Amino acid sequence: MRQYLPLTDIVASLPPTVPFVGPETLARRSGRPLQVRIGANESPFGVSPVAAAVMRRAIDDLWMYNDPEAHELVEALAAYHAVAVSALHVGAGIDEILGDLVRIAANPGETVVMPLGSYPTFAYHVSGYGARLVEVPYVQDHVDLPGLAAAAQAEGARIVYLANPDNPMGTWRPADDVLTLLDELPNDCMLILDEAYADFAPAAAMGPMETRDPRFVRTRTFSKAHGMAGARVGYAITHNEVVVALNRIRNQFGVNRVAQGGAMASLADTEHVAHVVREVEVGRAEYVALAAELGLGHIESATNFVNIDLGSGARARATLAGLLERDVFVRMPGKPPGDRCVRVTVGTPKQRLDFAEAFRETLKDLAAA
Amino acid sequence: MRQYLPLTDIVASLPPTVPFVGPETLARRSGRPLQVRIGANESPFGVSPVAAAVMRRAIDDLWMYNDPEAHELVEALAAYHAVAVSALHVGAGIDEILGDLVRIAANPGETVVMPLGSYPTFAYHVSGYGARLVEVPYVQDHVDLPGLAAAAQAEGARIVYLANPDNPMGTWRPADDVLTLLDELPNDCMLILDEAYADFAPAAAMGPMETRDPRFVRTRTFSKAHGMAGARVGYAITHNEVVVALNRIRNQFGVNRVAQGGAMASLADTEHVAHVVREVEVGRAEYVALAAELGLGHIESATNFVNIDLGSGARARATLAGLLERDVFVRMPGKPPGDRCVRVTVGTPKQRLDFAEAFRETLKDLAAA
Numbered sequence: 001m002r003q004y005l006p007l008t009d010i011v012a013s014l015p016p017t018v019p020f021v022g023p024e025t026l027a028r029r030s031g032r033p034l035q036v037r038i039g040a041n042e043s044p045f046g047v048s049p050v051a052a053a054v055m056r057r058a059i060d061d062l063w064m065y066n067d068p069e070a071h072e073l074v075e076a077l078a079a080y081h082a083v084a085v086s087a088l089h090v091g092a093g094i095d096e097i098l099g100d101l102v103r104i105a106a107n108p109g110e111t112v113v114m115p116l117g118s119y120p121t122f123a124y125h126v127s128g129y130g131a132r133l134v135e136v137p138y139v140q141d142h143v144d145l146p147g148l149a150a151a152a153q154a155e156g157a158r159i160v161y162l163a164n165p166d167n168p169m170g171t172w173r174p175a176d177d178v179l180t181l182l183d184e185l186p187n188d189c190m191l192i193l194d195e196a197y198a199d200f201a202p203a204a205a206m207g208p209m210e211t212r213d214p215r216f217v218r219t220r221t222f223s224k225a226h227g228m229a230g231a232r233v234g235y236a237i238t239h240n241e242v243v244v245a246l247n248r249i250r251n252q253f254g255v256n257r258v259a260q261g262g263a264m265a266s267l268a269d270t271e272h273v274a275h276v277v278r279e280v281e282v283g284r285a286e287y288v289a290l291a292a293e294l295g296l297g298h299i300e301s302a303t304n305f306v307n308i309d310l311g312s313g314a315r316a317r318a319t320l321a322g323l324l325e326r327d328v329f330v331r332m333p334g335k336p337p338g339d340r341c342v343r344v345t346v347g348t349p350k351q352r353l354d355f356a357e358a359f360r361e362t363l364k365d366l367a368a369a
Numbered sequence: 370m371r372q373y374l375p376l377t378d379i380v381a382s383l384p385p386t387v388p389f390v391g392p393e394t395l396a397r398r399s400g401r402p403l404q405v406r407i408g409a410n411e412s413p414f415g416v417s418p419v420a421a422a423v424m425r426r427a428i429d430d431l432w433m434y435n436d437p438e439a440h441e442l443v444e445a446l447a448a449y450h451a452v453a454v455s456a457l458h459v460g461a462g463i464d465e466i467l468g469d470l471v472r473i474a475a476n477p478g479e480t481v482v483m484p485l486g487s488y489p490t491f492a493y494h495v496s497g498y499g500a501r502l503v504e505v506p507y508v509q510d511h512v513d514l515p516g517l518a519a520a521a522q523a524e525g526a527r528i529v530y531l532a533n534p535d536n537p538m539g540t541w542r543p544a545d546d547v548l549t550l551l552d553e554l555p556n557d558c559m560l561i562l563d564e565a566y567a568d569f570a571p572a573a574a575m576g577p578m579e580t581r582d583p584r585f586v587r588t589r590t591f592s593k594a595h596g597m598a599g600a601r602v603g604y605a606i607t608h609n610e611v612v613v614a615l616n617r618i619r620n621q622f623g624v625n626r627v628a629q630g631g632a633m634a635s636l637a638d639t640e641h642v643a644h645v646v647r648e649v650e651v652g653r654a655e656y657v658a659l660a661a662e663l664g665l666g667h668i669e670s671a672t673n674f675v676n677i678d679l680g681s682g683a684r685a686r687a688t689l690a691g692l693l694e695r696d697v698f699v700r701m702p703g704k705p706p707g708d709r710c711v712r713v714t715v716g717t718p719k720q721r722l723d724f725a726e727a728f729r730e731t732l733k734d735l736a737a738a
Contacts, residue, residue, distance in 0.1 A: 003556045005583040006527075007614055011473045014617040024436040037433065046432045055627075056425045062631070063415045063596040064406065067393040092461060092601075096620050104380045121621070128618045158375075187372045214374040227432040230626025232461075245376055248383040249497045251465050252490070256625040257599025258424075262431070 010108060010130035019120035023329045032327055036354045038345040039329040041167070041197075041305050043227035045279055045348065048272035051228070051265035058258045066257035073255075076264045077235055081209045086240040089247075092254040094196055094219045094234035097246075098161075099125040101217060101236075104245045105190045106131040106158040113151045114161040115143050117168070117335025119194065122161050131158070138337055141299050142171045149184035160185060163194035165201050168333035168343050170301030175207030182216055190242075193218045197303040199225035199273055200280055205302060214239040222259075224304060225273045225280075226266045231259035280304045283346030290356050294363060299341065307333070307341035308359075315366065316340050322362030328355060379477060379499035388489035392698045401696055405723045407714040408698040410536070410566075410674050412596035414648055414717065417641035420597070420634035427627045435626035442624075445633045446604055450578045455609040458616075461623040463565055463588045463603035466615075467530075468494040470586060470605075473614045474559045475500040475527040482520045483530040484512050486537070486704025488563065491530050500527070507706055510668050511540045518553035529554060532563035534570050537702035537712050539670030544576030551585055559611075562587045566672040568594035568642055569649055574671060583608040591628075593673060594642045594649075595635045600628035649673045652715030659725050663732060668710065676702070676710035677728075684735065685709050691731035697724055 006012075020040075027034050037044070047055075070090040078085040091097040098121065106112055108130030114122060116135040126133045134155050136147040143162050152160050160181075165172040182191050195218050198206060209218070217238040223229035233255060236242070266272065287306040291298045297309035310316040319342050320332050332342045347355060375381075389409075396403050406413070416424075439459040447454040460466040467490065475481055477499030483491060485504040495502045503524050505516040512531050521529050529550075534541040551560050564587050567575060578587070586607040592598035602624060605611070635641065656675040660667045666678035679685040685701050688711050692699055701711045716724060 003582050003584050005474065005559060005608070005610055005614075006557050007473055008476045011614055011617060016613060016617060018437070018616070018621060020437070020621070022434065022437045024440060025438060028440065040434055042434060043432050047428065052428050052431075055428045055431075059416065059421050059424045059631075062421075062424075062599040063412050065391065065409055065411060065592070065598040066601070068387070068389070068391045069394060071393060071397065092620065092623055095622055099620060104376055105374065107377045124621075188375050190374060213372050215372050223434070229434040230431040232435070232623065232625050239374070241374055244385060245374075245380055247387070248380060248385060251461065251468060252387060252389070252493075253464055254461055254601065254623075256601050256628055258627065259625055262428075 014127060017124070019124040026324065026329060030324070030327070034329045035327040036347065036351050036358070037329050038347040038351055038355060039331045040229070041224060041303070041345045042229045043224060043276055043304065044351060045227055045276045047227045047262070048266045048269040050269045050272070051262045054265040055258045055262040058261045062257060064257065065253055066255055066260055068252040070255055070260050073260050073264050076267055080267055081237060083209050083237055086243060087210070087237055089236040089238065089243045090255055091234050091236070091250065092232040093223060094194060094221045095121050096251070096254060097219055097234055097236050098122050098192070099128070100246050100250050101190065101192055102126055102129045102131060102159065103249055110158045111155040112159045112161065113148055113155065113157045115148070115166070117333055117338065118161065119163060119167060120334065138169065141169050141337060142166070143173055145173060145177050145181045149181050152185050152189050156186065157189050159190045159192060161192045161194065163196065164205055165197045165302040167197065167303065168307070168338050170299055170303045170305055170307055172201055172205040172302040174204050179207055182213065185215065188215070190215050190217060195219060196221045196224055199277055200304055201302045209237055211239060214241045217242055222263045222266060225276050226263070227276065228259070228262060228266060231262055232256060233259050233263040280346045283352055286352055287344055287346070290359065294360065305343050305345045307338060307343050309341050311340055313339045316342055318366055319362055322365060323358055326358040326362065328358045383496060386493070388493040395693065395698060399693070399696070403698045404696040405716065405720050405727065406698050407716040407720055407724060408700045409598070410593060410672070410714045411598045412593060412645055412673065413720060414596060414645045416596045416631070417635045417638040419638045419641070420631045423634040424627045424631040427630045431626060433626065434622055435624055435629055437621040439624055439629050442629050442633050445636055449636055450606060452578050452606055455612060456606055458605040458607065458612045459624055460603050460605070460619065461601040462592060463563060463590045464490050465620070465623060466588055466603055466605050467491050467561065468497070469615050469619050470559065470561055471495055471498045471500060471528065472618055479527045480524040481528045481530065482517055482524065482526045484517070484535070486702055486707065487530065488532060488536060489703065507538065510538050510706060512542055514542060514546050514550045518550050521554050521558050525555065526558050528559045528561060530561045530563065532565065533574055534566040534671040536566065536672065537676070537707050539668055539672045539674055539676055541570055541574040541671040543573050548576055551582065554584065557584070559584050559586060564588060565590045565593055568646055569673055570671045578606055580608060583610045586611055591632045591635060594645050595632070596645065597628070597631060597635060600631055601625060602628050602632040649715045652721055655721055656713055656715070659728065663729070674712050674714045676707060676712050678710050680709055682708045685711055687735055688731055691734060692727055695727040695731065697727045
């Protein structure tokens with residue numbers, strides 16, 4: 001009798017896909033190391049020196065399991081944001097939290113709404129739990145808040161997801177408009193507001209942190225301005241009902257012990273994040289000037305990346321390929337209207353110079369082709 | 370109109386439970402730090418010094434996301450175990466992998482079988498995905514292999530889980546008998562063989578690593594002999610069909626970057642693990658002698674812990690409580706027959722002395738009570 005492994009109905013129906021091909025995989029494919037790594041919106045300005053010192057010391061404690069409640073980090077985050085401890089949930093990056101949110105709120109077959117071509121990892125989790133994804137096109141490179149509300153109402157959505165500031169576009173909506181969206185959603189529909197880029201955003205984009213609405217979940221991360229992408233620490237600020245539900249299903253020991261200590265130290269080192277934010281502002285302006293010099297437009301960004309407008313999807317894809325041939329790693333939004341752009345993370349001054357050179361050469365080659 | 374958050378059918382049905390209360394939580398409850406941490410089968414002999422040095426250096430690279438494919442670690446593990454790269458799957462500890470295995474193989478309502486009171490985190494995941502758990506009692510403190518096979522056949526189980534060597538008992542079964550169990554399972558039933566304690570086990574417990582059976586999954590970890598419990602690195606060795614299925618749903622960027630590098634370095638530092646294994650043998654013998662001195666039995670162990678036999682559940686619970694009052698953290702198996710014991714992790718010589726003192730005092734108090 002043949003032995004075989006039947007998968008669950010949901011998993012059997014899933015295509016073999018990954019939301020992001022990592023830069024390490026790209027380097028393995030080309031057989032050459034990447035020279036300029038500015039494609040994943042990481043912070044090449046690095047970890048806070050204070051946090052790095054804390055983490056180096058903590059290596060000797062790695063024989064102990066991490067605190068599954070991440071209690072000290074939760075207390076520090078609650079104090080930092082002036083919210084109740086009971087409103088905090090820590091996970092192994094926003095990615096893990098997004099998966100768990102889909103799992104607690106969307107039964108198989110139920111509908112989830114997000115902007116068209118927005119965060120692929122969220123879409124991956126929606127499919128992964130057998131829910132149905134409905135995407136709402138961007139309007140003038142901005143998230144369409146009334147469109148998301150209308151789709152959620154029309155489809156009886158369980159969850160609406162958006163990022164503010166938005167990834168991959170870089171644009172933002174005022175906090176008041178996001179709260180209006182929350183009001184306009186079905187009274188039993190979760191709103192996930194992904195604020196991964198909050199540190200780079202204007203004050204008007206960021207609303208009050210405290211909420212009494214059990215439908216509202218904001219997510220934050222140490223992967224961007226804090227420069228700890230490889231540590232895997234994210235968190236949610238939400239109603240305690242959501243925290244309690246997440247605690248019923250989450251991977252209890254998921255957040256690395258050294259990373260927990262590092263996140264606490266980085267949270268306290270506000271000068272480091274302020275320094276990164278200033279550097280990113282300088283770098284964004286450089287990218288905008290570079291685009292203008294080459295006769296190209298850009299999308300205004302409130303994040304640590306800039307979309308440079310190549311005018312068409314074909315030209316953007318050719319530019320991306322030309323950059324990769326030069327061992328420069330950037331990405332591009334996968335769907336219109338952003339797919340006319342290449343999305344370039346703000347690198348160090350050296351990385352920006354290297355990018356500018358490779359970008360000019362790539363465009364010259366394309367013009368000659 | 371009242372706003373509320375409806376949970377999925379499965380999550381709404383789950384009790385508010387945690388598989389393990391962490392030692393940090395116990396210390397917060399008592400208001401005093403734990404003095405002797407020998408309850409979670411961690412390795413107080415610590416991280417490999419070579420791996421620690423590698424990880425300290427890697428802190429500066431934490432601004433980069435980890436390789437989501439953990440490619441270098443996967444290659445190192447495949448070489449170490451002499452299996453194909455395509456048979457390897459890395460996750461954030463065995464805990465995460467167990468959850469993902471339940472998710473790919475057990476539809477809601479389907480049956481999963483494990484030894485009675487075996488790994489609580491596995492039971493947590495089974496409930497968490499809405500599957501039905503059937504537990505098979507131990508036989509003379511050993512996993513009942515024919516009983517597991519019979520239950521799986523009778524119930525049409527999707528998954529059978531066992532640990533070898535077993536946790537919480539510490540006993541083991543010969544590899545040949547485990548392979549016989551695999552033969553006796555339904556031809557479409559997954560066998561998860563959790564080998565977290567493999568490094569401490571006799572050779573006869575460990576079978577050949579290569580398998581052509583798509584139902585067979587072994588799991589291993591860096592949390593025990595490698596002393597990296599807080600790093601969160603585990604892996605599975607299995608048929609590529611299972612790896613492919615896991616890749617469709619797993620949290621892609623789940624394994625911390627520093628931890629990946631540390632695991633590779635620790636894998637190469639075979640002398641460190643050999644040293645830990647020798648220390649553990651010495652410590653186990655000490656615990657056995659201590660038990661005998663106090664007129665108590667023990668369960669023979671092939672792991673880094675020993676169950677000391679208190680004769681009854683009531684006396685074991687009272688002993689556990691008495692030890693905790695003395696700020697000594699141990700655990701006890703939750704269900705019979707193991708619940709007549711306290712489970713003591715092999716600590717450092719100093720921890721073992723401290724434990725022996727607290728244990729003698731506790732038993733004296735109980736005798737006087």
